[in-house]
Amino acid sequence: MDKKGIRLTILGATGAVGTEMLRVLAERNFPVSSLKLLADANDAGKQIQWQGQTYTVEEATDDSFADTDITLVAVGNAVSLRFSPIAVKSGSVVVDNSSAYRMYPDVPLVVPEVNPEDIKKHNGIIANPNCSTIIAMVPLKPLHDYAGIRRVIVSTYQAVSGAGVAGLNELRDQAADVLAGKTAQSKVFQHQIAFNVIPRIETFQENGYTYEEMKMLNEGRKILHCPGLQVNCTCVRVPVFRSHSESITIETERKLTVEKARELLASAPGVKLVDDPANNLYPMPVDSSDQDLVFAGRIREDFTAPNALQLWVCGDQVRKGAATNAVQIAELVAKDMGAV
Template sequence: MDKYNVGILGATGAVGREMLKILRERSFPADELRLLASKRSAGQVIDGHEVKEACAENFEGLDIVLGAAGNNIAAAFAGDIKAAGAVFIDNSSAFRLCPDVPLVVPEINPEDVKKHSGIIANPNCTTTITCTAISALRRLSPIESMVVSSYQAVSGAGSAGPQELFGEMEAMAAGKSYVPRVFAHQIAYNVIPQIGERQFVGYTSEEMKLQNEGRRILHLPEMRVSCTCVRVPVVRSHSVSVQLKTREKLTVDDARAAVAAAPGCKLLDELDDLLYPMPLLSTDQDLVLVGRIREDLTDDRGLLLWCCGDQLRKGAATNAVQIAELLIG
């Protein structure tokens, strides 16, 4: 078996650490694992690997670089990574809407990987979870429109998110005050209906990601999407409510059968037995859990469903490693 030299850019963050974990879990054939981060993080040791400073010379000799850094860092180093001869699988949003950069969920559009010219984009975590859940339905009939509401865990904001949630809960239990630093408002015992900055006609940047990225991944450029993204006091795993309309009417039984057979999905849809997707069930696994599939009483061609997925694994790190597996396959 061939072996590959793999780098992780942004290796000290939550997604970068998860990438390292998943490379090992999936026995990726890596000859060298090179962890790269900021100058101040250089010298740290993670799972036996010393972190090196991200710079042009430290990309030399790598075959694949998994990106777990922010937009500015990804954009700054993309040229150096390509010049070193490596393929950059980037988890930031810097390249997701570039027409010459494939945006890939391996269970949905693996063929798009072949179109890369040095960069492959990893979708937004909520986009990946949602598209994985509905992809099988679009194979039965094209999806014309979709209304989505996401309920996103605090760890989606990084490791500081859970720290703030727990800090607020402890402070409130002790009768003390706590000034939010990560979120705009108190997140303990609260929900915040804004993730990202304000953009197009009142939508936020997080909401626009799902709307724009979903069309590319599903190859449905005419699909109309509206989205509301909400931060909730859950530690890990995002939940998504989906209302969709297909070109032809789909029965609930057909939809359930399609989801049950879909790669990357697990059907949990037994309401009488209290069995349905929940964040606690989807945490620390790679399958997207799908359930509550039912007819839309407002539209004869509509269906509703509920799904949950681990935003650090399938929503980010696992999807990136799966793309790397496609590259070497």
């Protein structure tokens, strides 16, 4: 760190999450004293404007991380596994958006509205949770604190931008092709995603669930410090450009009424209560996109089980589910470093 602030590096600066990080850093006035933008060789030399200055993207190499206080990692698992330890060895704190390190016991998995205190336990790497997990945890935390959640049943409706820039382009191209009467070409998703839904995100495990579905269980337990939490998750890709939606049923230890849940969510950090069905007001991805709050609504009692409540949430997974959450973590690290 120098006197003017944090020496920051973004690994994966040209992708969906990296690009959004640059926007969020500017919006939140993150104290940057120097900025390095890294990507793969094919993006090296690309020029990016940020805060009135031109930055040239560099190819990430083993020598890229010297003189860096914080590295925001916005690449896939393999690239993170290669470069994150090098960044730590070079003296940087890493905030990693991939799933490579999330379940390591010495790597805090942090949603700043939920478990900010965990950051202090890091050994160089802090992990950003899975996007759907973050969007569920923000509204579930106040309900858990009040009533003790013991079981969660969740179905996700995940936007194509969750699969990065390539996912966005595939929906755009397929929609145009199908409307023009042509055959849709699928490269990113296993099947046509335009005008379709695909009940598979990531690889199937031996237990029949996908890796993405198991993240909600494993990461939810770690973030809430609740090893006994039961989570049953189904993840579905839908033809929406941006913002994941989730149908969530919770079973609680103590009674939680609809009115109390509304009251708790109305004042919960990071949540916007949108729950006025009589006036057709409920969370929708077009409304929750391009901002950081998780919208919660359609709150109703699940009358098929004791102490059970149903809600519907939407959140921008490129922002709160990735870029904003990572920048919030970086702000806490910067504060620890004395930069803010």
